[in-house]
Amino acid sequence: MTTYEEVRVRERVEPRQMFLKLGGWDVSTATLTVAAACVLAFLYLPIVTLMVFSFNANPITRLPLTEWTFFWYEKAFGNEILLTALGNSLIVASCAVTICLCIGIPTALALDRYDFPGKTALRRLVILPITLPGLITGVSMLTFFKMTGVQLSLATVIIGHGTALTAIVVTNVFARLQRFDRRIEEASADLGAKPLRTFWHITLPNIRSAIIGSSLIAFTLSFDEIPVTYFLTGRDNTLPMYIWSTIRRGMTPEINAIGTVIIGVSIVLLLSSVFIMSDSGVRKRPRK
Amino acid sequence: MVNIVEIHNLTKTFPGVVAVDNVSLEIREGELMTMLGPSGCGKTTTLRMIGGFEFPDTGRVILEGEDVTRLPPYKRRVNMMFQDFALFPHLTVEKNIAYGMRVAGMAKAELVREVARMLEMIELPDKAKNLPSELSNGQKQRVALARALIRRPRVLLLDEPMSALDAKLRETMQVELKHLHEKLGLTFVLVTHDQTEALVMSDRVVVMDEGRIAQVGTPIELYDNPATPYVANFLGTSNMVVAKVTEVSGETIVTEYGSGTIRVAAQGKRPAVGSEVMLCIRPEKVRVLLNGQDSPESFNRLDGVIAEQFFHGASVHLALDVGAATSIVIQHQLDTAEGQAALPPAGQRVSLSIDPASITLFEEVTAYGAEDRV
Numbered sequence: 001m002t003t004y005e006e007v008r009v010r011e012r013v014e015p016r017q018m019f020l021k022l023g024g025w026d027v028s029t030a031t032l033t034v035a036a037a038c039v040l041a042f043l044y045l046p047i048v049t050l051m052v053f054s055f056n057a058n059p060i061t062r063l064p065l066t067e068w069t070f071f072w073y074e075k076a077f078g079n080e081i082l083l084t085a086l087g088n089s090l091i092v093a094s095c096a097v098t099i100c101l102c103i104g105i106p107t108a109l110a111l112d113r114y115d116f117p118g119k120t121a122l123r124r125l126v127i128l129p130i131t132l133p134g135l136i137t138g139v140s141m142l143t144f145f146k147m148t149g150v151q152l153s154l155a156t157v158i159i160g161h162g163t164a165l166t167a168i169v170v171t172n173v174f175a176r177l178q179r180f181d182r183r184i185e186e187a188s189a190d191l192g193a194k195p196l197r198t199f200w201h202i203t204l205p206n207i208r209s210a211i212i213g214s215s216l217i218a219f220t221l222s223f224d225e226i227p228v229t230y231f232l233t234g235r236d237n238t239l240p241m242y243i244w245s246t247i248r249r250g251m252t253p254e255i256n257a258i259g260t261v262i263i264g265v266s267i268v269l270l271l272s273s274v275f276i277m278s279d280s281g282v283r284k285r286p287r288k
Numbered sequence: 289m290v291n292i293v294e295i296h297n298l299t300k301t302f303p304g305v306v307a308v309d310n311v312s313l314e315i316r317e318g319e320l321m322t323m324l325g326p327s328g329c330g331k332t333t334t335l336r337m338i339g340g341f342e343f344p345d346t347g348r349v350i351l352e353g354e355d356v357t358r359l360p361p362y363k364r365r366v367n368m369m370f371q372d373f374a375l376f377p378h379l380t381v382e383k384n385i386a387y388g389m390r391v392a393g394m395a396k397a398e399l400v401r402e403v404a405r406m407l408e409m410i411e412l413p414d415k416a417k418n419l420p421s422e423l424s425n426g427q428k429q430r431v432a433l434a435r436a437l438i439r440r441p442r443v444l445l446l447d448e449p450m451s452a453l454d455a456k457l458r459e460t461m462q463v464e465l466k467h468l469h470e471k472l473g474l475t476f477v478l479v480t481h482d483q484t485e486a487l488v489m490s491d492r493v494v495v496m497d498e499g500r501i502a503q504v505g506t507p508i509e510l511y512d513n514p515a516t517p518y519v520a521n522f523l524g525t526s527n528m529v530v531a532k533v534t535e536v537s538g539e540t541i542v543t544e545y546g547s548g549t550i551r552v553a554a555q556g557k558r559p560a561v562g563s564e565v566m567l568c569i570r571p572e573k574v575r576v577l578l579n580g581q582d583s584p585e586s587f588n589r590l591d592g593v594i595a596e597q598f599f600h601g602a603s604v605h606l607a608l609d610v611g612a613a614t615s616i617v618i619q620h621q622l623d624t625a626e627g628q629a630a631l632p633p634a635g636q637r638v639s640l641s642i643d644p645a646s647i648t649l650f651e652e653v654t655a656y657g658a659e660d661r662v
Contacts, residue, residue: 191388
């Protein structure tokens, strides 16, 4: 009798034998390596370039590299306008994420648990803003604010980002709730817990990863958002707006430096979000 | 005996279905009662209404004399062991078990003691720090049990407790649960679709059919005196044959089945002569007469040809063609040397002996066939 393992081993070996071996060199492996390298280069070479030039003394982005320096970092962090823009971006992203969570979590819960007229419509409408180009969101909200006489400021930017990004929280939390076994909530009630306690101690811990993960994504998207911000900001500048306007006057290594910092922070956030989202504590149970 | 739970005229409808239809039931203190029936018969819904997870459309649930019909689960002194256990996936075994008493505000030191006692009881002290995902199904079931029992409920509800276990473990757990029930003296209400489980474990069984109670009684009562063909067919295996009444005299009803006649104890039934009735003949109550063996005069004698044999280990089921529409299946014990030696081969003509008192007669003829009795 053939065991499953044997079948797997055989399947893994046999296709390889179809390829030629040239002087001990496995052609298929080589091809794959080259292809992978090309794809990675395509994706990351520009970023690496940016990081490398942020440490290059020559103010003109051009090879060969001259001298190793931290000067651009010092300059960037001594730049008041840049720092203000960075601060604004952090404020906007944090507030937008807060709005997303305040609207998104209850919406996801309502969509998952209750039947009400217009439920399907709501589900689609909530998700719509994320599919709309930022341009449309920006223009329409600008029109709306102009019409209602709301002064453009960071607040309007926050509202703009909040509406566009709520969908991320709703979809992620909703998806997690769909996989969530409602019977553990019944078990909690059965063991004497009132609904609020059940929510805090049982429901929330089991959807927490979806909440944190979607918050991180929403934060990142808000942090580097330009189109909506462009239409909705008053005098305040966010970091991407500042960078964009500076670059129009010529590339400076200062931007490379701040870019490198952002990349570093993004990677940390990204890795932590992947790590959190992948937790497998909750498993789907068949619903009755 | 005191009724710990009383259900009065409970009805519950879901869109398009009447799940529970005017069910009344009394559960006595300390008994192990099983609600038995196929899926969709309303047994789980009834259990969930006792637990407070569903509210009935009409009717009342009385727990220890108190009307709890509209009370949420967290205000009832009953606890449920869920199908698939519903352990909290993010909490360790000990925290799962402690949860109910933590909610109740038990002091830390006492809680630690109590949890340790429970872990001892379920024989899993070394798994205290494990997550549910790291346990086998059998272990999960025991944790679920401890989690419910730590609350010291007045009634423990068990929703299909064995369904997640494999056949071997199921038997062991049936015995363990029964022992636990005897040890604790608690009232257990169990829901299952497995008739063996119901017969093995229960003090009393409620057989449910399409939202209604078909019969309530001890396993022996139900098995020997099923009230309807449905109950007879659901509990154990049985031959359900349709026969024609030829004579009703005193305590005996004579029927015609195939080429033979079957006499049945009347037990107060009076079917009209010429009408069709349904007979429930248990396979193990039929004896094959071999080598001119004799049987009491009052017993039925039928002649037939062995059509098929189905080996079941300790016994063999023989399908006998008695010249009627359906063959009769009988159980022939193989656990003795005589039984093994006397196993007649297929194709042989044999005589059967059936005690008239062991046959149950139903005046209603229903569609319950004999497909699954082998």
